[in-house]
Amino acid sequence: PCGLENVQMKLLGECNIMKLVKIVSLSLLFVVIVCFVAATLRTLTKFDSLCCVNNRYNMRTKFGQRHRLFLYAEAIQIPTVSTSKTQLNITALGEFDSLLRRVFPTVFSSHLVQHEVVANYSHLFWVPGSDLALVPYMLLAHIDVVPADENDGWEVSPFSAKEIDGFIYGRGTIDNKQSVMGILQALEYLLIRGYSPQRGFFIGLGHDEEVGGLQGAMNIVKVLKRKGVQLAFILDEGLAVLDGVISGLQGPAALIGISEKGQATVKLSVFKAPGHSSMPPRESSIGILAGAVKRLEDNPMPILFGEGPERRTFEHLFGLPIKFVMSNMWLFSPLIGRVMERSPDTNAFLRTTTAVTMFNSGVKVNVLPSLAEAYVNLRIHPAQTVEEVLEFIQSTVGDERVKMELVNGFDPLPVSSYDETSFGFQTIKKTLLDQFPQVTVAPGVCIGNTDSRHYTDLAKDIYRFAPTWIRPGDTQRFHGINERISKKNYEELVVFYFNLIQNCDIKELPSPHSAGHEL
Ligand SMILES: CCCCCCCC/C=C\CCCCCCCC(=O)N[C@@H](CC(N)=O)C(=O)O
Numbered sequence: 001p002c003g004l005e006n007v008q009m010k011l012l013g014e015c016n017i018m019k020l021v022k023i024v025s026l027s028l029l030f031v032v033i034v035c036f037v038a039a040t041l042r043t044l045t046k047f048d049s050l051c052c053v054n055n056r057y058n059m060r061t062k063f064g065q066r067h068r069l070f071l072y073a074e075a076i077q078i079p080t081v082s083t084s085k086t087q088l089n090i091t092a093l094g095e096f097d098s099l100l101r102r103v104f105p106t107v108f109s110s111h112l113v114q115h116e117v118v119a120n121y122s123h124l125f126w127v128p129g130s131d132l133a134l135v136p137y138m139l140l141a142h143i144d145v146v147p148a149d150e151n152d153g154w155e156v157s158p159f160s161a162k163e164i165d166g167f168i169y170g171r172g173t174i175d176n177k178q179s180v181m182g183i184l185q186a187l188e189y190l191l192i193r194g195y196s197p198q199r200g201f202f203i204g205l206g207h208d209e210e211v212g213g214l215q216g217a218m219n220i221v222k223v224l225k226r227k228g229v230q231l232a233f234i235l236d237e238g239l240a241v242l243d244g245v246i247s248g249l250q251g252p253a254a255l256i257g258i259s260e261k262g263q264a265t266v267k268l269s270v271f272k273a274p275g276h277s278s279m280p281p282r283e284s285s286i287g288i289l290a291g292a293v294k295r296l297e298d299n300p301m302p303i304l305f306g307e308g309p310e311r312r313t314f315e316h317l318f319g320l321p322i323k324f325v326m327s328n329m330w331l332f333s334p335l336i337g338r339v340m341e342r343s344p345d346t347n348a349f350l351r352t353t354t355a356v357t358m359f360n361s362g363v364k365v366n367v368l369p370s371l372a373e374a375y376v377n378l379r380i381h382p383a384q385t386v387e388e389v390l391e392f393i394q395s396t397v398g399d400e401r402v403k404m405e406l407v408n409g410f411d412p413l414p415v416s417s418y419d420e421t422s423f424g425f426q427t428i429k430k431t432l433l434d435q436f437p438q439v440t441v442a443p444g445v446c447i448g449n450t451d452s453r454h455y456t457d458l459a460k461d462i463y464r465f466a467p468t469w470i471r472p473g474d475t476q477r478f479h480g481i482n483e484r485i486s487k488k489n490y491e492e493l494v495v496f497y498f499n500l501i502q503n504c505d506i507k508e509l510p511s512p513h514s515a516g517h518e519l
């Protein structure tokens with residue numbers, strides 16, 4: 001019996017231990033599950049720390065940053081590539097349309113918003129204001145992107161929207177899906193909060209900006225003209241917050257584009273009789289054309305620094321010392337020019353730039369080519385015209401065998417107002433300074449072209465800017481490899497548009513000399 005009792009006791013003991021182990025593990029599992037659920041809920045319902053102080057509505061949402069970034073990543077993953085006027089990815093554009101309707105349900109269902117699709121893939125939204133005396137304004141952005149080839153040296157696949165070290169990588173992240181999604185996300189939140197504007201506004205999203213906006217922007221303009229719309233101001237993509245990009249400037253500068261450079265595309269061609277490669281002439285069509293192109297590259301257009309609105313950029317940024325420099329440009333211009341022309345991004349502000357972008361010739365290794373063609377893309381400084389640029393090219397090429405043809409071109413765009421009474425400029429500036437008190441705001445010339453150039457009949461004041469932060473090395477990401485935006489910066493863009501829309505409700509600007517940058 002003794003032995004049996006021992007066995008029973010042992011079994012009983014083991015059973016208790018097993019029970020205890022089971023209870024402890026179940027409790028642990030329960031605690032782990034509770035912690036996990038709590039953490040997830042906290043992330044999902046996390047209130048944004050960024051909120052607008054002055055406006056009635058703030059950015060607190062029941063959705064967290066992760067939710068917004070997820071939607072933004074979806075937008076990047078759709079390859080809405082424009083290659084040429086006749087090569088648009090219409091499948092992707094259709095998909096993008098569905099994405100917008102799915103992720104911004106309030107924008108597309110609110111009785112406050114009128115929406116129409118223009119030219120099949122562009123979007124025009126109209127949010128009427130309650131005060132009909134206030135002239136409406138317009139926000140622009142574009143859905144399409146330039147092509148991207150992973151083999152060019154991308155760290156990730158260009159349409160993956162992969163995150164590395166707090167940055168979302170992908171084509172369109174800074175040109176220009178950050179504004180497309182930022183504007184609509186801001187409107188979605190405002191509508192959810194019951195906001196209705198006092199000043200009406202339009203939103204135009206073009207689908208072919210990267211190939212000139214002839215379908216999207218031009219047709220949106222037609223629709224608006226038919227309705228007799230006039231706008232207080234327009235805000236489109238363009239310049240950015242430059243941090244550490246302008247040498248000699250302490251702190252970041254927000255350059256608001258008050259104009260944009262003109263553009264011309266010139267085709268150069270040389271024709272020679274074809275023949276057998278065993279009996280080449282002293283100069284081939286390719287050789288003659290290559291010489292012309294080399295002369296163009298060796299003889300850049302003159303430095304015109306100080307002769308256009310870029311003069312005001314530097315006066316705003318550097319204050320008095322630069323005013324002295326500017327009044328004595330005969331002395332300083334060569335010096336400043338030599339420093340700025342060293343880097344392609346600052347060189348672009350100095351002069352009309354000359355870029356040879358296409359060069360075609362030849363069909364077979366043993367056939368002398370009859371035709372050699374090159375395309376030269378020029379970005380025209382505000383102090384020059386298409387006509388002057390053509391004269392310069394003709395004289396620089398200086399060879400009658402090289403034929404020159406203007407494929408298309410337009411002069412630099414008019415200069416918008418930026419003084420203390422300028423409603424658009426000052427409202428954008430105030431919104432920026434509330435959010436980024438550390439930046440210096442200055443007018444600038446946009447070195448690329450935008451859809452807004454088609455809108456000149458609708459608004460006198462057109463601004464090209466988004467608060468995308470550009471740091472050293474980032475300028476090459478536009479149309480280049482490894483285009484990216486930080487997650488923080490995308491959030492900031494949503495907040496910027498959210499606040500800007502509310503700030504535009506002000507009837508008029510206060511008198512210029514009231515304190516600080518308050519409206
Ligand atoms: C003192 C100045 C410092 C220089 C810093 C450079 C700042 C670079 C910042 C922004 C880059 C500019 C990009 C402008 C947007 C261009 C949009 C675009 O790509 N447009 C196309 C298509 C078209 N509409 O013609 C273009 O080819 O320009």
Ligand SMILES: [Zn+2]
Nearest residue numbers: 142175176237
């Ligand atoms: Zn763009």
Ligand SMILES: [Zn+2]
Nearest residue numbers: 146175210479
């Ligand atoms: Zn672009």
